[in-house]
Amino acid sequence: MNKKETVVEVSHVDFAYDGPLVLEDITLTVEEGDFLGVVGPNGSGKTTLLKIILGLLHPMRGQVRVFGQAPEKARHLISYVPQHADLDASFPISVMDVVLIGRLRKAPALGRYRKSDRQAAEEAMREAEIETLRNRRFGTLSGGQKQRVLMARALVGKPELLLLDEPTASIDGRVEQGIYELLEKLNERVTIVLVSHDLGFISTYVNHVACVNRRLVCNPTRQITGDVIEACYGGPVHMLKHKCEL
Amino acid sequence: MLEFIEVLKSNGFMQNAFVIGLLASLACGVIGTYVVVKRIVFISGGISHTVLGGMGIAYFYGYDPMHGALVSALLAALIIGFVSLRYHQYEDTIIGALWAIGMAVGILFIYKTPGYNVDLMSYLFGNILLVERASVWQLAGLDALIIFLVLLFYKRFLAVCFDEEYSELQGVGVVSTYLLLLCLIALTVVILIQVVGIILVIALLTLPAATARYYARSLGKMMILASILGAVFTSSGLMVSYGPNLPAGATIIVIAGLAYLLATVLKGLALRFHGSSH
Numbered sequence: 001m002n003k004k005e006t007v008v009e010v011s012h013v014d015f016a017y018d019g020p021l022v023l024e025d026i027t028l029t030v031e032e033g034d035f036l037g038v039v040g041p042n043g044s045g046k047t048t049l050l051k052i053i054l055g056l057l058h059p060m061r062g063q064v065r066v067f068g069q070a071p072e073k074a075r076h077l078i079s080y081v082p083q084h085a086d087l088d089a090s091f092p093i094s095v096m097d098v099v100l101i102g103r104l105r106k107a108p109a110l111g112r113y114r115k116s117d118r119q120a121a122e123e124a125m126r127e128a129e130i131e132t133l134r135n136r137r138f139g140t141l142s143g144g145q146k147q148r149v150l151m152a153r154a155l156v157g158k159p160e161l162l163l164l165d166e167p168t169a170s171i172d173g174r175v176e177q178g179i180y181e182l183l184e185k186l187n188e189r190v191t192i193v194l195v196s197h198d199l200g201f202i203s204t205y206v207n208h209v210a211c212v213n214r215r216l217v218c219n220p221t222r223q224i225t226g227d228v229i230e231a232c233y234g235g236p237v238h239m240l241k242h243k244c245e246l
Numbered sequence: 247m248l249e250f251i252e253v254l255k256s257n258g259f260m261q262n263a264f265v266i267g268l269l270a271s272l273a274c275g276v277i278g279t280y281v282v283v284k285r286i287v288f289i290s291g292g293i294s295h296t297v298l299g300g301m302g303i304a305y306f307y308g309y310d311p312m313h314g315a316l317v318s319a320l321l322a323a324l325i326i327g328f329v330s331l332r333y334h335q336y337e338d339t340i341i342g343a344l345w346a347i348g349m350a351v352g353i354l355f356i357y358k359t360p361g362y363n364v365d366l367m368s369y370l371f372g373n374i375l376l377v378e379r380a381s382v383w384q385l386a387g388l389d390a391l392i393i394f395l396v397l398l399f400y401k402r403f404l405a406v407c408f409d410e411e412y413s414e415l416q417g418v419g420v421v422s423t424y425l426l427l428l429c430l431i432a433l434t435v436v437i438l439i440q441v442v443g444i445i446l447v448i449a450l451l452t453l454p455a456a457t458a459r460y461y462a463r464s465l466g467k468m469m470i471l472a473s474i475l476g477a478v479f480t481s482s483g484l485m486v487s488y489g490p491n492l493p494a495g496a497t498i499i500v501i502a503g504l505a506y507l508l509a510t511v512l513k514g515l516a517l518r519f520h521g522s523s524h
Contacts (some may be wrong), residue, residue, distance in 0.1 A: 054415060056411065056414070056415070075415055075417065076417075078415075080412065080415055082409075082411065082412070087408070087409060088283075088408070090459075091283055091407075091408055092283065092459065092462050092463055092464050092465055092467070092468050093404065093408055093464065093465065094463065094464055097404060097464070097465075098408070100401070101404075101405045101408070101409065101412055101413070101416065102412075102416070104401065104402070104405055104413065104416040104417070104418055105416045105417050107401070110398045110399065111397070111398060112400070112401070113401060137463045137464075153412070157416075
C-alpha cells in the first residue's frame with residue numbers, strides 16, 4: 001500500500017437534535033485500512049456520529065469529508081450496517097431480498113433485478129456465511145444471523161468504507177467472536193468504523209479506539225489507559241485486557 | 247348458490263358487480279399489502295374519507311362523481327403524504343382534521359345539490375349493483391395502471407417499506423417513492439368505493455392483506471393470497487346478500503372481518519401449540 005489515503009475527516013463538529021448538544025467539537029480522522037472502534041456509554045452520541053459520516057444527519061457546525069467529498073457524494077463508496085432491532089421483524093421479506101437492497105444503486109432503476117445483481121448477492125451471502133439462509137424469512141432469524149444478513153447487504157455494494165452500529169448488541173459471546181473474525185478478514189480490503197457500547201471484545205480486533213461521550217474523550221492517536229476510559233464513561237469500568245496497537 | 251348463478255347469467259348489473267368485485271380484489275390485494283406492512287392504515291383512511299369532498303363537488307356541478315373522486319383522492323394523497331413527511335409529530339392530528347373537513351365539504355355540496363339526494367348513502371356505503379358497464383371499463387383501466395406501476399417499482403417499494411434509511415443511502419428517492427405509493431393507494435380507493443363505499447374502504451383495503459400476512463413469507467406471495475382472499479370475500483358477499491336483499495358492501499366487510507378474526511385465532515393457537523410458526 002502506498003501513502004495512506006484519508007477516508008473520513010471530521011473536524012470540529014457540533015450536533016444537536018432538538019435541545020442540548022449531543023456531539024460537541026468532535027475531530028476525528030480515519031485512514032485507509034483502519035479498523036476504528038468508537039466506544040462510549042449509551043446515549044453518548046456514537047450512532048449520531050455514524051449518521052453524520054453517512055450524511056443522514058448534518059452537523060450544526062464543523063465539517064465532514066468522506067473520501068475528500070461531502071458524505072452524500074461519497075455514498076457509493078460507503079456501506080452501513082444498522083442495528084437489526086430497528087427493523088420490523090414481522091415484515092414478510094426473504095434474506096435474499098434484504099441483501100438485494102444493497103444492490104439497488106447498481107441495479108436498473110425500474111423493473112426486476114438483473115442476473116448479475118443476484119450473483120453479487122449470492123457472493124456477498126457466501127462471504128457472510130449465510131448462503132444456506134437465502135430463502136428464510138428475515139424476521140425468523142436469530143440476532144447473530146440477522147447481523148450477518150445486514151453485513152451481506154452492506155458487502156454487496158462493494159464498499160471501501162464499512163460503518164457498523166453495535167453489530168454485537170444482544171448476541172452471545174461465541175457468535176460475537178465469529179462476527180469479529182469476519183470483520184477482521186474484511187478489514188484486509190475495507191476500512192471499518194465500528195460503534196459499540198461494549199469494550200469487551202472490541203479491543204482485540206480493532207487497531208484504534210475512540211471514546212465518545214458528547215465530546216471525544218480519547219483520540220485514536222493517543223495511548224488508551226484506564227484513566228481515559230473512566231473519563232469517557234464517567235466512572236470506573238471493569239476493563240478487559242487491552243491489546244490495542246496505538 | 248345455484249339461484250345466484252342463474253341470476254349471474256341473466257342479470258347484467260349482477261355481472262358488472264361480480265367483475266368489479268374481482269377488479270377490486272386485485273387492487274386491494276396488491277396495494278393493501280403495502281398499507282399493512284408499511285403500517286399506513288390511518289394515512290389510507292385519511293385519503294379515502296377526504297374523497298367525499300371531491301365527489302360532492304363533482305356531483306354539485308354535474309360532473310361524474312367518480313372523476314371527482316379520482317382527482318380528490320390523488321390530491322389528498324399528495325397533501326397527506328407531504329404532511330406525514332414534513333410534520334411527522336402532528337401527523338395524526340392533521341390527517342384527522344383533513345379527514346373530517348373532506349367529509350364535511352362533501353356533505354355540504356351534496357346537501358345543496360338540487361333533486362332527490364339518494365346518492366349520499368351510496369357514496370358512503372357503496373352500491374355495487376348500480377354500477378354501469380362503462381364504469382367497469384374505467385375501473386379495469388385503473389386496475390391495469392396500478393399493476394403496471396407496481397411491477398415497475400416493485401423493488402423500490404419493497405426497499406422503502408422495509409428500510410427507508412438504507413434506501414436513501416442507496417440513492418432511492420424515498421420521498422418520491424413514498425408519494426407514488428400513496429397515489430396508488432388513492433387509485434385503489436377510487437375502485438374500492440364502488441364496491442363498499444367510502445366508510446368501508448379501509449376495511450377492504452386492509453382485511454384481506456392482514457389475513458394473508460399470517461400465511462405469506464414474501465411480499466409477492468402476500469399480494470397474491472390477499473387478492474384471492476379479496477375475490478372470495480367480494481364474491482361470497484354478493485352471493486350471500488342477494489337472497490335476503492342485504493346491502494352488498496356491508497355483507498362483504500362482515501365476511502372479511504370474520505375471516506380475519508378466525509385467522510387471528512387460528513394463528514394464535516398454532517403459535518401456542520408449536521411454539522413458533524417456522
